[in-house]
Amino acid sequence: MxxxxxxxxxxxxxxxxxxxxxxxxxxxxxxxxxxxxxxxxxxxxxxxxxxxxxxxxxxxxxxTTTAMPRQKITLFFDLHSPYSYLAFYVLKNSPIFKQCDTTYIPVLLVAFIKLVGLNPPWSSPNKVNYLWTDMARWCAEYNIPWKQGFPENYPFKVTTLKIQRILTACMIESPLCHADLVAALYHAFWVEKKGVQLPEVHEPIVIKILGQNVGTRIIERSTSEEVKALLKQNTEDAVASGAPGLPWIKAVNATGREECFFGFDHIGQVTRFLGLEKLNGPHL
Structure with a gap:
């Protein structure tokens, strides 16, 4: 016995x-x-x-008392970036990435473009036309919700500055709800084609996901100098780490080694670097 x-x-x-x-x-x-x-x-x-x-x-x-360290992923994103939407959706919803600790860092795309000295893709009609074709293909292949066409107030009748600040404030105030808020806003923007840059559109979504008290507090905090400085710092950090555009993904594998990847079309390389199962799809 x-x-x-x-x-x-x-x-x-x-x-x-x-x-x-x-x-x-x-x-x-x-x-x-x-x-x-x-x-x-x-x-x-x-x-x-x-x-x-x-x-x-x-x-x-x-x-052994020390378990193997979990893989880490950091996604730098702006709601304005459609390919960042693809990366976010797969990282959040694919079971392959459930074993990773994933962080979603808001940056400001308009400031990012100025810092790296790029012309935005919407400055070229050919790029914009191809973007919709490419997005439709990716979404069909990976069963990502998508609706063709421009969202309201897109591309820059109104920037994403206010909503990116709200997402930054949410990281501080309510980090456990941050990913759910990002998901709701992305769905409203790229599937329902709503102009989430506008307060009358994004504030009800924030309240719905976070609740009246927390949502109101986060909206108010988003105008603080603390949050403004943090969003600016996030954007500068992405550029300083070598990001040529968005989405920008930092990955740390189980041995502690870090590598960075640009674009949704490189997310298959992320899985291989982290030693994860292969994503199903012809390109990844």
Missing amino acids: WPPMQGNMNLPWYFLHHEGKATNVFEGHQYGRTTSILTSQIKILLYHHQQSSDRLNTRWFNS
Whole structure:
């Protein structure tokens, strides 16, 4: 019978073997309770009494107290970027990425474009026309919700400055709800084609997802100098890390190695770098 039962309910015969030294790690502890923390790569020698004889059997178990670090992903995004929508949707919803710790960092696309000195894709009619064709293909292949056409107030009749600040404030005020808020806004923007840049459109969505009290507090906080500075810093951090555009993905694998990837079409490289299962799809 294992574990052996004694009058004082102590657990005898557990010894920690590490570097040739034996130590009783359960000394003075009651059955069912353990308070010792085992160090990494140790062997626990289990002596247990057999009912049928007095003979002791030994069994060795390799044990580690430090689990393999989880892979980490950081997505820099602006709601204005349709390819960032694709990256966000797959990172949030694909079961392949559930084992990763994923963070979504709001940046401001108009400021980003100025910092890196690019011409925006909407400055070229050919690029815009191809963008809709390409988006429709990706969404069909990966079952991502999508509706053709421009959202209201797109591209820059009104910028995403206010809503990106709200998302930045949400990261501070209500981080556990941040991804759900991003998802709701992306759906409104790229599927329902609503102009989420406008307060009369995005504020009801914020209240619906976060609740009246928290939502109102976050909307108010979004105008603070703290949040303005943080959004600016997020944008500068993305550029400083080498981002040529959005979406920009930082990935850290289980060994602690970091690499960066640009564009939704490179998300397959992200999975391979992190040692994840392959995404189903012809391009990834």
